[in-house]
Amino acid sequence: MRHFAVVGSGPAGFYTAEALSKTYGDKARINILDRYPVPYGLIRFGVAPDHQSLKAVSKRYDKVADEPGVDFIGNVTVGRDVSVEELLELYDAVILAIGAPHDRKLGIPGEDLAGVVGSAEFVGWYNGHPEFADLDPPLGGTHAAVIGNGNVALDCARILSKTPHEFEGSDIVGHALEALDGSAIRTVTILGRRGPHQIAMTPKELGELGHLEEASPVVDAADFPPMEADDALEPGHRKSITILREFAGTPADPAKPKRMVFDFFAKPLRIEGNGKAERIIVERTELDENGAARGTGETYEVPASLVITAIGYSTPQMAGVPYDERGGKFRNEGGIIGDRLYAVGWARRGPTGTIGTNRPDGYEVAEQVATAMPAAANSDRAGAEGLKRLLNERGIMPTDYDDWRKIEETEVGQARPGSPREKFVRVEDWLSALGR
Known part of the structure; x- marks a missing residue:
């Protein structure tokens, strides 16, 4: 069994998880991590609210999350709650898909x-x-x-x-x-x-x-x-x-x-x-x-x-990850940052392309991971079990996809007439919807 961590639950993260799931089948466990209790990243926070047809791509991501080997672990900030170095100890590979959320x-x-x-x-x-x-x-x-x-x-x-x-x-x-x-x-x-x-x-x-x-x-x-x-x-x-x-x-x-x-x-x-x-x-x-x-x-x-x-964005720096100051992204060669550490999406390319551009990007990196880590070999990494144990020790309460569905149900239920949802805008409100 292989264990993979995809950091970021926007388009790049979900397409990469999809590709890894198709490549490894039941021979891998893929965790999609996000700093917020809810998924979708750019789809939720970046795509214009009057472009609902673009936001509908999240239904595809729902199907990825329903795959038996894929799990969402939200409310976890990599770099604060857990380091990249610690993730590399817990997982066979770590793929950074954190986008480029900072204004130039x-x-x-x-x-x-x-x-x-x-x-x-x-x-x-x-x-x-x-x-x-x-x-x-x-x-x-x-x-x-x-x-x-x-x-x-x-x-x-x-x-x-x-x-x-x-x-x-x-x-x-x-x-x-x-x-x-x-x-x-x-x-x-x-x-x-x-x-x-x-x-x-x-x-x-x-x-x-x-x-x-x-x-x-x-x-x-x-x-x-x-x-x-x-x-x-x-x-x-x-x-x-x-x-x-x-x-x-x-x-x-x-x-x-x-x-x-x-x-x-x-x-x-x-x-x-x-x-x-x-x-x-x-x-x-x-x-x-x-x-x-x-x-x-x-x-x-x-x-x-x-x-x-509106002149462009940059990826935030992370401890232990080489950074390209001029490009505003992680330093990488074809998505490879270093040993077992990869980047996809804007964190790899810079803020260019459309949502769909992230799909071939994620599949390419997934192929590189599969080449370096054949499914036939077993891993002794702790994966999600080890991560959750570590988070528990640090008092971090992660969310999962079932939690997200409860939050989504609440947002849909409080929508004004004609609107698909009324979003919570505070982390504490997301967690309150879960009774936390």
Whole structure:
């Protein structure tokens, strides 16, 4: 029997557990560990609440968790409750799938002013992440800015621009829905250092912006290269640019009071304000011969009492695990960190790709594990039994998948009309639902 620990219960963790289960069958015991009492990671805390079809992938993960050799062990923080070194003593292999939950910094003056928040914080706030439930973003001003040209930036801008009615059927948490209902924001500026051809926005997310009840997208046609330049783009990217061109050719609807302004070729230089964010000083850019943004010297102001930075994420460092500072991920070669220690997902690649990208990633690492550790050989590692014994000695009370189902049942039961659930946003509330 082999014993494997997968640290992290988001997409990368579940796909890796799925692959290990298929590879080893009844010859392995696979434990999926998570620092929270509930599973799903990015699916629960990162995917936009109005994208329920994406969140439905959790049903696949439920099937993985139902496999006889797979167990969920929640409410355990690796690095605090148990070390990676200790896990390596208990398991044949440890696979780190902890994602990249930390916001990258802009590195400009003023980013520490009140009113400047990272997208991980803002997304966590409206998705019920316990670390960000008390964020209280300033929504009393009329202008907000989102720095970044990826799908996360679009999510943040869209959430700021929707009406309460448009959140029907979503699982946005109650405190965020109430705050957004009272928001005074009427203009959201989306800042990108380069042009439309360099965006990392997908057609589905862009297309949604053309159907909002009270907000119109605004794009300057002068920002685009000649139409024939689109022919060199990948099909999906070309479709995104086509949507942006359509926005540029459509006047903002005067009946809609809100605007989502795409400001391309815009490099934030600093954020200014009297103790809180009031404006961003931006430099106009142009593309050099290598496609990189360079400043032109022309500067202007973008008003914003709320500034959301959506420029990427990084994986937190862990004691004893080599780290790639520049890439914001664990140092690895094809997923291999060291002897019996692996990384998958964003912890391996950095914050790139979609949810589905994690599947081949997890299967590749599972294959490497299987090559190094044939199923035929028996292990003398203690696995889950040893881990739970250690946790008990330290006063840690882990949760399992049955506990999660009880929590889920309670969340579903307290949902507002039309919503699939009302999430708990405190660890103590999750545990209270279990009678602890």
